[in-house]
Amino acid sequence: xxxxxxxxxxxxxxxxxxxxxAFFYQAAVFVAVTxxxxxxxxxxxxxxxxxxxxxxxxxLDVSAGFNIAFTLIPYREGDSYLRVxxxxxxxxxxxAVIGIVFATIIGLIVGLARLSTNWLIGTLARWYIExxxxxxxxxxxxxxxxxxxxxxxxxRESIDWGGLFFLNNRGFYMPGPVPQEGFGWxxxxxxxxxxxxxxxxxxSNRRRRATxxxxxxxxxxxxxxxxxxxxxxxxxxxxxxxxxxxxxxxNFVGGLSVPPAFCAxxxxxxxxxSCFIAEIVRAGIQSVAHGQTEAARxxxxxxxxxxxxxILPQAMRVIIPPLISQYLxxxxxxxxxxxxxxxDLVSVxxxxxxxxxxxxxxxxxxxxxxxxxxxxxxxxxLNLYNRRMQLTER
Amino acid sequence: MLPPRRRPxxxxxxxxxxxxxxxxxxxxxxxxxxxxxxxxxxxxxxxAQATLQQVRTRGSLNCQVGLPTPGFYxxxxxxxxxxxxxxxxxxxAAAIFDDPxxxxxxxxxxxxxxxxxxxxxxxxxxxTTTWTAVxxxxxxxxxxxxxxxxxxxxxxxxxxxxxxxxxxxxATVCVLTGxxxxxxxxxxxxxxxxxxxxxxxxxxxxxVETYLGGGCDAYTNDKSGxxxxxxxxxxxxxxxxxxxxxxxxxxxxxVRHGDQNWGDIVRWVLxxxxxxxxxxxxxxxxxxxxxxxxxxxxxxxxxxGNVGQGMGLPADFMVRVIRHIGNYGEAYERHVGAxxxxxxxxxNSLNALWxxxxxxxxxxxx
Numbered sequence: 001x002x003x004x005x006x007x008x009x010x011x012x013x014x015x016x017x018x019x020x021x022a023f024f025y026q027a028a029v030f031v032a033v034t035x036x037x038x039x040x041x042x043x044x045x046x047x048x049x050x051x052x053x054x055x056x057x058x059x060l061d062v063s064a065g066f067n068i069a070f071t072l073i074p075y076r077e078g079d080s081y082l083r084v085x086x087x088x089x090x091x092x093x094x095x096a097v098i099g100i101v102f103a104t105i106i107g108l109i110v111g112l113a114r115l116s117t118n119w120l121i122g123t124l125a126r127w128y129i130e131x132x133x134x135x136x137x138x139x140x141x142x143x144x145x146x147x148x149x150x151x152x153x154x155x156r157e158s159i160d161w162g163g164l165f166f167l168n169n170r171g172f173y174m175p176g177p178v179p180q181e182g183f184g185w186x187x188x189x190x191x192x193x194x195x196x197x198x199x200x201x202x203x204s205n206r207r208r209r210a211t212x213x214x215x216x217x218x219x220x221x222x223x224x225x226x227x228x229x230x231x232x233x234x235x236x237x238x239x240x241x242x243x244x245x246x247x248x249x250x251n252f253v254g255g256l257s258v259p260p261a262f263c264a265x266x267x268x269x270x271x272x273x274s275c276f277i278a279e280i281v282r283a284g285i286q287s288v289a290h291g292q293t294e295a296a297r298x299x300x301x302x303x304x305x306x307x308x309x310x311i312l313p314q315a316m317r318v319i320i321p322p323l324i325s326q327y328l329x330x331x332x333x334x335x336x337x338x339x340x341x342x343x344d345l346v347s348v349x350x351x352x353x354x355x356x357x358x359x360x361x362x363x364x365x366x367x368x369x370x371x372x373x374x375x376x377x378x379x380x381x382l383n384l385y386n387r388r389m390q391l392t393e394r
Numbered sequence: 395m396l397p398p399r400r401r402p403x404x405x406x407x408x409x410x411x412x413x414x415x416x417x418x419x420x421x422x423x424x425x426x427x428x429x430x431x432x433x434x435x436x437x438x439x440x441x442a443q444a445t446l447q448q449v450r451t452r453g454s455l456n457c458q459v460g461l462p463t464p465g466f467y468x469x470x471x472x473x474x475x476x477x478x479x480x481x482x483x484x485x486x487a488a489a490i491f492d493d494p495x496x497x498x499x500x501x502x503x504x505x506x507x508x509x510x511x512x513x514x515x516x517x518x519x520x521x522t523t524t525w526t527a528v529x530x531x532x533x534x535x536x537x538x539x540x541x542x543x544x545x546x547x548x549x550x551x552x553x554x555x556x557x558x559x560x561x562x563x564x565a566t567v568c569v570l571t572g573x574x575x576x577x578x579x580x581x582x583x584x585x586x587x588x589x590x591x592x593x594x595x596x597x598x599x600x601x602v603e604t605y606l607g608g609g610c611d612a613y614t615n616d617k618s619g620x621x622x623x624x625x626x627x628x629x630x631x632x633x634x635x636x637x638x639x640x641x642x643x644x645x646x647x648x649v650r651h652g653d654q655n656w657g658d659i660v661r662w663v664l665x666x667x668x669x670x671x672x673x674x675x676x677x678x679x680x681x682x683x684x685x686x687x688x689x690x691x692x693x694x695x696x697x698x699g700n701v702g703q704g705m706g707l708p709a710d711f712m713v714r715v716i717r718h719i720g721n722y723g724e725a726y727e728r729h730v731g732a733x734x735x736x737x738x739x740x741x742n743s744l745n746a747l748w749x750x751x752x753x754x755x756x757x758x759x760x
Contacts, residue, residue: 341595355572
């Protein structure tokens with residue numbers, strides 16, 4: 001409201017002026033919060049120096065000196081604490097990404113199964129969800145570790161899949177690709193194929209919306225992504241060698257491998273989170289009025305297309321926001337890895353490094369900063385996606 | 395120019411409520427400000443008080459031990475702690491209160507042991523902790539002495555036919571995280587050009603379970619720890635400790651840096667127990683020894699001189715310790731000696747008295 005009239009009401013006294021008061025309260029809150037922060041920080045520093053505890057980040061350059069059981073990025077015992085931090089971040093992100101992929105796939109399948117008209121499938125899905133989401137995750141992780149992966153046969157009696165994949169109580173072993181000279185062409189072809197595939201999908205979607213004719217864009221895109229790099233790969237003389245795991249001494253040597261703690265963690269996280277995702281998927285689909293399905297059927301649309309083009313796009317609007325929090329939960333829950341000794345960030349950084357270096361405060365602060373940044377970044381990205389999927393109001 | 399005169403203002407019901415809210419807000423804001431100011435001024439005054447004074451006021455000693463480990467800090471079914479390291483806590487309590495039971499035991503994981511001590515939650519820790527330069531100089535800790543000279547070794551199943559640590563190239567090794575053991579393990583394999591995979595955990599029970607389930611080829615720890623764990627295995631004879639000792643592990647009680655007097659108390663209680671053994675003073679002959687004419691024994695037991703006074707303890711503090719706990723040798727044989735389940739023979743080991751070729755050597759009581 002603006003007072004453009006010449007007979008403006010008399011200004012209230014200084015003490016009763018709403019604007020002055022508002023400013024005063026904001027200033028008071030600001031001073032209080034700043035003062036509290038200052039107090040906390042200065043108190044910590046004073047107390048630490050009184051106890052002769054070293055603060056600061058100078059320890060990051062010091063050689064860590066311990067072994068890490070599983071590292072995604074290269075690490076040796078002589079590397080610095082900063083490197084340990086990076087190793088921990090890489091391991092945590094690996095668990096989170098793989099866990100999210102599996103949880104989404106399983107969750108989608110179980111969520112659809114839950115809606116099945118087949119009594120057996122629906123009931124099985126319901127029991128799966130109710131049993132697994134109502135037991136503590138930590139318990140499930142420990143159960144998978146001790147009850148399954150630690151009880152697998154020893155290396156000499158490994159479970160053998162065609163001499164390529166081996167599973168024993170020391171881990172899961174698979175052949176590792178070793179790129180030779182000229183493999184770059186295949187990677188370039190893959191990049192071109194992916195860009196092309198995105199183009200095809202966008203074009204087919206646009207054409208479908210414009211003309212209603214359906215082009216199998218997904219199939220064409222998949223074919224392009226597989227066939228083009230494969231053709232280039234063989235044309236350039238198949239420049240890829242394989243490093244096969246082989247039993248030597250105590251255990252398998254060579255190839256790629258993950259320790260049992262990793263398997264237990266990924267399985268437990270995926271299954272636990274998939275229950276919540278399944279319920280989110282079910283809720284999303286049920287939120288689309290049944291009339292939509294009936295209308296589609298009346299128009300003679302195939303059931304699979306009804307799901308893909310009519311139900312799912314509308315359900316996604318309901319699904320995405322809670323899905324975001326499940327993904328974030330999974331990422332944060334991966335810190336339970338410490339219970340079974342998988343070297344994720346919390347285990348290798350906030351436990352081992354903290355203990356070896358004794359720098360509790362910088363280490364805890366760095367760990368919290370990491371989880372904060374990841375959570376905010378993931379939720380930011382998914383919020384962007386969510387905004388695009390939202391119903392555009394006209 | 396005069397400001398315009400305002401008519402007396404009669405608040406309506408709505409405005410009155412509004413004013414109450416405003417008033418509350420203002421009050422609340424002022425209270426917060428005052429609280430913040432008060433907190434800044436009180437700051438950290440409470441810290442300076444001496445540990446001995448705090449222990450006396452509290453009436454008990456806060457002594458930190460680890461997760462139960464046979465021989466060193468074992469927990470019985472009735473909730474009582476016992477062991478070589480527990481006896482260190484009991485001895486300090488006996489010296490202060492003439493009552494070894496005035497101890498509050500704090501059992502925490504090794505991951506938080508130093509933080510807990512530095513915070514003042516524990517007065518001392520006595521839990522097979524290795525004395526190292528970094529811990530002594532950078533973590534605000536003070537090592538009060540050594541009550542067990544240990545070294546790191548490997549435990550393997552007898553069926554594996556491994557007889558030397560040199561045969562462990564490529565092995566998977568279970569190791570407690572956050573310990574010197576973890577660093578020594580990496581050093582040993584690096585120095586000998588061997589590779590290994592670590593299975594780490596902060597919980598020793600998880601590691602032992604993994605080892606027994608075949609999840610690792612060897613379990614490494616201080617040899618005393620290996621012997622202690624093996625004693626609790628379903629079939630201890632199926633596992634052997636390899637002959638190699640890959641590190642020096644001097645274990646002893648630790649106090650906070652900065653309170654020198656408190657450090658002196660813990661240090662001289664430990665030395666007193668070792669000195670008593672050297673002098674032949676034990677629980678059985680204590681009364682007789684108090685009448686001894688040997689000046690060394692008289693100084694130890696406080697019948698001559700006054701070692702205790704400088705630390706704020708009575709002159710006969712070692713009489714209290716020996717009456718309740720005994721000398722070092724008695725404590726050793728009671729908890730980890732050859733006739734206990736842990737069974738670590740003392741003869742010819744580093745833990746024998748210096749007069750018997752070991753390293754146990756107390757500084758003179760004079």
